[in-house]
Amino acid sequence: MNSKARLRAYNRAVLGWLNNQLTEADIDLLVKTRWLTKEQGEEIKEMPRGNADLIAMYSSSGMA
Secondary structure, eight states, X not given: OOHXXXXXXXXXXXXXXXXXXXXXXXXXHHHHTTSSOHHXXXXXXXSOTTOHHHHHHHHTTSOO
């Protein structure tokens, strides 16, 4: 998997988490299947869900 694909997977996981579409188990599965690193998974799970500023930031990044 190239770096662009990893960045897209990370961005989609963040948006799914922030929009309450992904659960902690979903993030763990992405880590287990190596779409995300363990560090990225932990970082995502620490993000506050529903944070409008973060949603806007990740939505406007153009990688979704």
